[in-house]
Each structure stands twice: as C-alpha cells, then as structure tokens.
Amino acid sequence: MKKKWFLFIVLVICFLLTACSSDSTNGEEKKTKVKVGVRSSELKTWEFLKEGAAKEGIELEIVNFTSAYDPNQALIEGEIDINAFQHVAYLDYYNTKNGSNIVPIAATIMAPIGLYSSKYESIEDIPDGSQIAVPNDASNWGRALLLLQEADLITVVDDFDGNGGEDKIKDNPKNLEIVPVDSFNAPVVMKDTAGAVINNGVAVEAGLTLKDAIIHESKTAKPYINTIATNSKDKDNKLFKQIVKLYQSNETAKFIEETYKGNYIPTFISLDELATYKESYSNNK
Known part of the structure; x- marks a missing residue:
C-alpha cells in the first residue's frame, strides 16, 4: 500500500514539474529569440545590436531582405517578429493600402534622401x-x-x-x-x-x-524618420522593448554616426511625437 502511495506522489510531482516547465518555456517572458527583418543598408547597425542583445540573453536573428520581398509582408505572415527598414509615412501608407495593422514601436534614424x-x-x-x-x-x-x-x-x-x-x-x-x-x-x-x-x-x-x-533633406523631416515596427498585437512585447532600449542607447548612436559618416542621423524621438508627423505637411505648403 505504501508503495502505491509513493508511486502516486512521484507521478503527481513529475506532472507538476512538467507543467511548470512547459508554462515557462512557452510564455512570452521566457522567449529569448527575436527575428528582425532589415535591408542591407542597415545591416551593420543590427549586427552591432546583435552583440549587445546577446549580453542580455537575447538571440537576435537578422533576416536580410532584398527588394524582391517586402519585410512588412514577412511580418504579417509571422516569418519575422519585428522589422526596421521604413519611415513612418511609408508604414501608414502601407497599412492603408493593405488593410494591415503594423505599428511603430520606436523611432530609429533619419536617412535623408x-x-x-x-x-x-x-x-x-x-x-x-x-x-x-x-x-x-x-x-x-x-x-x-x-x-x-x-x-x-x-x-x-x-x-x-x-x-x-x-x-x-x-x-x-x-x-x-x-x-x-x-x-x-x-x-x-x-x-x-x-x-x-x-x-x-x-x-x-x-x-x-x-x-x-x-x-x-534636413533632419527636421519628421514624416521620414525610420522606425522599428511590429504587428499591433505584439507592441507591448517585453523582449522588443529591450531591443528598442538597446537601439536608442548612446552607444548605438555613436556607432551609427561613426559607421555611416553622417548619412544616417540617430533620431530617438518619442512615439507620441512621431505620431504628429502629418503636421509637417502643412508647414511645407
């Protein structure tokens, strides 16, 4: 009888441990890999960020897209988690045209045309x-x-x-x-x-x-500030926020300035300020 109770208790403990392990593995807070879609022009920046992310326990996988495939479509289809290749005006236009709901989660650089x-x-x-x-x-x-x-x-x-x-x-x-x-x-x-x-x-x-x-362009062209973007349902993802913090650091800003020799301007404005970009059009009439 004692043996049966012992085996029963062992089975219960194993079941609970397995359940807890499954919960911690599948939960968002335990996920450590993030796939980011970029174009070649910003590849060096994201390779730099990959090193910083690794120090924080985040595996950043960089997917470099050619002109043949749209990183927004890849995001919608779940092939990547975030992307970083477009300015806010283009993102809004894309959403309107395609009925998608991709949102910016950070401002990154101004890349003057x-x-x-x-x-x-x-x-x-x-x-x-x-x-x-x-x-x-x-x-x-x-x-x-x-x-x-x-x-x-x-x-x-x-x-x-x-x-x-x-x-x-x-x-x-x-x-x-x-x-x-x-x-x-x-x-x-x-x-x-x-x-x-x-x-x-x-x-x-x-x-x-x-x-x-x-x-x-001058650096005041707010509609054309580039962004990190993701699907609306993932905008509060904690891992993504860690990556945003890494991007908007003084170390990353210095890397961008030195690597791209002024071609890219780090522009870390808030999302609230970024949302007012359409006001810039009235100033150009």
Whole structure:
C-alpha cells in the first residue's frame, strides 16, 4: 500500500514539474529569440545590436531582405517578429493600402534622401524641361516632391497629404518632367536623366553619400524618420522593448554616426511625437 502511495506522489510531482516547465518555456517572458527583418543598408547597425542583445540573453536573428520581398509582408505572415527598414509615412501608407495593422514601436534614424546627378553640380545648372526621376511608391514620391519644392523647383498643391502623384504639383516653372521609377533602379536611371531623387539606403548601396547629392533633406523631416515596427498585437512585447532600449542607447548612436559618416542621423524621438508627423505637411505648403 505504501508503495502505491509513493508511486502516486512521484507521478503527481513529475506532472507538476512538467507543467511548470512547459508554462515557462512557452510564455512570452521566457522567449529569448527575436527575428528582425532589415535591408542591407542597415545591416551593420543590427549586427552591432546583435552583440549587445546577446549580453542580455537575447538571440537576435537578422533576416536580410532584398527588394524582391517586402519585410512588412514577412511580418504579417509571422516569418519575422519585428522589422526596421521604413519611415513612418511609408508604414501608414502601407497599412492603408493593405488593410494591415503594423505599428511603430520606436523611432530609429533619419536617412535623408537626396537629388543626385551625374551631369549637373547645382540646381541652377538643371535645364528647363529636364527629366527628374523620383521613387514610384506614393509616400516616397511625395517625399521627393517636398525635396524639389525645398529647392524651389516646384510647388506642391495646397491640400498636399504627403503622397505623390502627377496631380500633386501646383507650379512647375521649369516644366520639369517628373518620372516615377522603382526606387532600387534610381541610381541606374540617374545616368539617363538630369537627376534622380534617391532614397538614402539605396544611395549607400550604390556607393553614393549625402556629400554627392546636389541637395538633400534636413533632419527636421519628421514624416521620414525610420522606425522599428511590429504587428499591433505584439507592441507591448517585453523582449522588443529591450531591443528598442538597446537601439536608442548612446552607444548605438555613436556607432551609427561613426559607421555611416553622417548619412544616417540617430533620431530617438518619442512615439507620441512621431505620431504628429502629418503636421509637417502643412508647414511645407
């Protein structure tokens, strides 16, 4: 009889230990691996962060996406946990277009776009009627128009909402032909046009720096601050918050400044301030 009771007690204890082990393994607080989707232009930053994360017991797996696959789609499908490749204006546009609910959980860098040319060295040199290539996605097309407006080449419409399009130009005194192209092809197209507005990451990959640009954005262009983003349901994930803290550290800011030589500007504003980015459009009318 005593043997039976002993075996029964042992079985109960084993069951409880197994259950507790399962709970601690499956719980969010015990998960230690995070998959982040990035583009090549920020790969060095995330490799730096990977080392810091490892010291805190977090395994950071970096998934480097080419232009052929969208890190937002990968996030929606659960292939990655977070991504870091897009500015807040593009993220909002993507959500609106696709009915998705991806949210920013941190501001990271400002990556100024620039107008590059292999033919001309200044805005004044660009002839009337010239072709200017711009990114063909709505948010970056709008961003390019604001840059051209800053250079007094065009004026955007009074109700400008940040998105580009052929109908978003109010005045075009030099009769420039705005040519929308795939952003990754802009460095090649630049050779056949008077100039091309090129996203910073694409420019870096093509061997261009901000110093090569005829003009470029200032760091006050709030809609174009890059983010770390995740699915809305995961916005309060504790591991993700640890990674945000690592990114927004003085050590990471110093690494970015030294590695990218001014091409990327660490911009660690709050999410509340980031959410007001649309106010910037009214200031550019």
